[in-house]
Amino acid sequence: MKFSPPSSPPTYHPSQDVLTAYAAGTLRAGFDFVVAVHIRNCPVCAAEVREVETVGGVILSELHETDMSREAMTRTLARLSQPPNEAQPASIDELLASARKRWVAPRIWAARIDTPHAAEDRVFLLGAPAGVAPAHHGHLGAEFAQVLKGEFSDNGRVYRAGDFCEANAHEDHNPRVGTSGQCVCLFATQGRLTPRGILGRIAFRLAGI
Amino acid sequence: MDATSRLHHGGPEAAELKLVPHGLVLMQVGRKSPGPTKEDSLLARIARGDREAFVVFFEHVTPRLKTFFLQRGATPSLADELAQDVMIVVWRKAHQYDPKKGGAFTWLFVIARNRWIDTLRKERPTITYGIAPPEVASEEFGDASDSLEAVEREETIREAMSALPEDQREVVRRFFFSDQSHIDIAAGLGMPLGTVKSRLRLAMRKLRARLGRPQ
Numbered sequence: 001m002k003f004s005p006p007s008s009p010p011t012y013h014p015s016q017d018v019l020t021a022y023a024a025g026t027l028r029a030g031f032d033f034v035v036a037v038h039i040r041n042c043p044v045c046a047a048e049v050r051e052v053e054t055v056g057g058v059i060l061s062e063l064h065e066t067d068m069s070r071e072a073m074t075r076t077l078a079r080l081s082q083p084p085n086e087a088q089p090a091s092i093d094e095l096l097a098s099a100r101k102r103w104v105a106p107r108i109w110a111a112r113i114d115t116p117h118a119a120e121d122r123v124f125l126l127g128a129p130a131g132v133a134p135a136h137h138g139h140l141g142a143e144f145a146q147v148l149k150g151e152f153s154d155n156g157r158v159y160r161a162g163d164f165c166e167a168n169a170h171e172d173h174n175p176r177v178g179t180s181g182q183c184v185c186l187f188a189t190q191g192r193l194t195p196r197g198i199l200g201r202i203a204f205r206l207a208g209i
Numbered sequence: 210m211d212a213t214s215r216l217h218h219g220g221p222e223a224a225e226l227k228l229v230p231h232g233l234v235l236m237q238v239g240r241k242s243p244g245p246t247k248e249d250s251l252l253a254r255i256a257r258g259d260r261e262a263f264v265v266f267f268e269h270v271t272p273r274l275k276t277f278f279l280q281r282g283a284t285p286s287l288a289d290e291l292a293q294d295v296m297i298v299v300w301r302k303a304h305q306y307d308p309k310k311g312g313a314f315t316w317l318f319v320i321a322r323n324r325w326i327d328t329l330r331k332e333r334p335t336i337t338y339g340i341a342p343p344e345v346a347s348e349e350f351g352d353a354s355d356s357l358e359a360v361e362r363e364e365t366i367r368e369a370m371s372a373l374p375e376d377q378r379e380v381v382r383r384f385f386f387s388d389q390s391h392i393d394i395a396a397g398l399g400m401p402l403g404t405v406k407s408r409l410r411l412a413m414r415k416l417r418a419r420l421g422r423p424q
Contacts, residue, residue, distance in 0.1 A: 017406070020413055024385050025322035029330060050311065051362070055416060056322065057315030058367045059385050065272030066279060069289045073267060076293045077260070080300050089327075116330035 001096055001111070001125070003148040003184070005041050006162030013045050014038060014144075014164050023052035030117025031188045034144040037092055038164045096186075099125050107132060117188070127184045128152075128177045143167040143189045150183030152176060248313030256303035267296055274321055281325050291328065295321050312363035369419035377412035380405055 014022070014035055021027040022035045039045045090098075099111035111125040125148070145165040152159055154175040159165050177183040245253075251269070254262035271292045278288035298320050306316055370378060383394045395402040 016410065016413065020384070020409065025326050026384070029326075051366075051417065052413070053319055054311060054315045054362055054366050055370070055381065055413075056318040056385050057312055058363060058370055059382055060273060060277055060318045060321070061314040062367075062370075063273045063276040063280075066275040066285075066288070068271050068275055068292065069286075072271065072289055072293055073264065076267065076296050077264075079293075079297055080260070080263070084301065 001099065001101075001184070002093070003096065006160070008160075008162070009044070010038070010042050010160075010162035010164065012157070012159060012163040012165060013042065015166060016048075018144075018166065019045060019048050020052050023049045024056060028118070028121070028142075028188075028190070030115050030121050030123040031142070031144050031190075033092075033095070033113065033115045033117075033123060034146050034164075034186055034188045037096075037148075037186055038146045038162075040092065041162050042164075096125070101125075101127070113186070118190075121188065121190055123186075123188045125184060125186055127182060129182050130177055130179050132177050143187065146186045148184045148186055150181050151178035152183050152185070153178060245308065246313060249308045252299075252303050252306045252313060255300060256306065263296075263300060266299070270317060271296060274317065277318075277321050278325065283325075283328075287328075291321075291324055294324055298324070315363060365419050366416055369416045373412055373415060377408050377415075380408040381412045384409055 013019075018027065018035060022032055022039075027035065039049060095113055095115060099113050101109040101111045104110045108126070108128045110127075113123040113125065115123050117123055130150070143166070145159075145167075147159050147161050147163045147165070149161055151161065152175045154165070157165075158178065248266070248269070251262045251266045255266060274292035274295050275288045278291045279285065283291060295317065299317070302320075306313070311319075370381070373381070379398070380394065383397065395405040398405065
């Protein structure tokens, strides 16, 4: 699946705490992927992340020194002429493109994203047509969502393509897709998603989500 | 922000500086000239394949990189190895280093951070995180974010950091240099989670204020 960049700048952004953790490299795996996708199209957050990275640079420069091993230099010099052997990491687009759709309810699909993340967490795309309430659900931990296409509303807010939505544990969600067409979102959830209703649960489990 | 719009939003000194080029504006408002640092010159030479410069740079930065990895939780031998890995990336990507986008230590920090994330997720290569990832110095973000020259930004943050009260500085330092969540930091410092969060926020807000960004 390919997604074109949003036509207008985002309204809803990751919180300062989330951006700080992202830039420091301490954000929960999988969740950082959702933030990376947001930042890619959000110059405001990109600038903030860069600032936090600068703080990281300053702290690094002020760290005390630990002696390197005696052979470190010779080893490194010997490696300089060798060709790189590590695999190229997959890009955001490749990861999104490789996700395979599965129907989890009438007209609603989900596609698991293959990022490294905790076994109990879930990172996935969810697509639903206009006017649908895709999944009345709750979750045990945090949930990050990034709208890639269309729009949805939840608890009185409208999230459009490019927007980021952060939810905490024990919140109940009843999102509804807007009328402008299909909505596709990227999610990271801590723990399995717990859709209300047995059918939803079975479908999500079959889709590996 | 380009020079013109910066002046447009500038303070009282803006008007009289209207015609001076970008770089000079910084000097005239009484800041240090952001000339190339020692690290910048070494990286420029490394980019041209200069091994001698590489050796100097290696000795200059790896002892601090090793401390970084140790503080994130690596064993001494792993930390040593990871610092060497960072230097391999430095050798290969030095030509992508652009001092206008961030200082040398910021660039190193991003490489080291990504290397550590990869180590934690060893089972497979990860996507590259971070925004001006050193691997793809992204043009698309342009310099819209650069309300300050990169070098000056690093200098400003350095000053702001040293102006922070010790308790806030400690929280920021721990947050960056130990692989700890807020909760662990709170436990480590023996203070409630809320305190750690608010100190971190307060510290970050002060740093941002120094950069003249909205809070």
